[in-house]
Amino acid sequence: MQKQIDYKKYISYLLIGYAFSFPISKAATNLFEILAILLWIVEGNWKEKFALYKNNLLSITIALLIGFSLLSILWHGNAELTFRYVAKYRHLLIIFVFYSSFDNKYTSHIISAFLLSMFLSEIMSYAIFFELIKYKNISPNDPSPFMSHMTYSTVLAFTISILLIKLFYEKNLKYKFFYILFFLTATTNLFINGGRTGQIIFISLIFFTIFSSMKDKIKAFISSFIIVLLTFSLAYSFSENFDNRVNQLYTDFNNVITHNNYTGSGGSRIALTIVGVDTFLDHPLLGTGLAYNIHNITVYAKAHNFNAQQISRFADYHSTFLTISTQLGIVGLLISLLIIYVLLTFKIKNKEYKLMSLLFGISFIIFSFTHNTFHTMNPMIFFALFTGLFNTIQRLETQHEH
Structure with missing residues (x-):
């Protein structure tokens, strides 16, 4: 009798490879993603899979985003452009692979693979910073080796929050020491890079993690305040890059307030927000359609x-x-609100993973307010990997109860 293939096991292995590849290699991430999706297709059981997906809010939200984006061809007309735009959403299919075909016993392996890869990425970042190696055209003044500095700083801030959770929950002193060391080097790495988004996320996550993990809220506030103040003071004193970026941001906002000048990086973001809100208000029902450029930006x-x-x-x-709201109108706005809701409401009983899911939600929401995270590969992988994982933990915990 022929032995049946254990698809779940092999898909889980591929997803571990996917988690490891994400911080360091787009090519390897793509390979693991394609193989996992192919094996998921070959696995079959589509009746059971669709029964799972139709009762899951995240699956419905992603299907709504892809489906309504395609449907917008009917009133915006440019089919080729729409298909090219929606093709990028293929990275989100991993969420469905996780939900129906991941074995829960490999959850810790996913986290460990991701942390190990971030550790390797960090070593590479320091090697570039100290000019021990030259890698592509990456400057020692902004040593983000494998991603844009905005994405790297966001992923690094989330990594720091995982390490902080590990510190609170780890009993083994040997591992505790490693997590402390990794926490310190990762935090330093965050502030020698140019991603201000990650630094803002870092503040939010430190406060949230310490408040969630300490019973005495006064001590929690004092501890988090001291950590943030000390970190930013050291960064401002010793990191020229951080010093320059903070001063630039101050100058940009001051120019907006006192001179009505929106030409700086911070001012441009404010201007883009004003343009976006106006565009949405002018096209609230059906939006402006999917496009690679902003609709009538010069006019606005x-x-x-x-x-x-x-x-x-x-x-x-x-x-x-x-972006989603302006492209797809009221439905786009609804999808945006659903994404925020889903990210903050995973029903996970394991305290460690529950806290991680909340911190990921906060990270990705702040990141998404400063970047078009559903149109570039690394942010989409970041979203698919962790929402896929936490969404699946939620399902499997509920299943084990019954």
């Missing part, structure tokens, strides 16, 4: 006396939620 820029040439350089609103 001139209406507000923004520098049209400066603003028209941007291809999107630097906000996932604003």
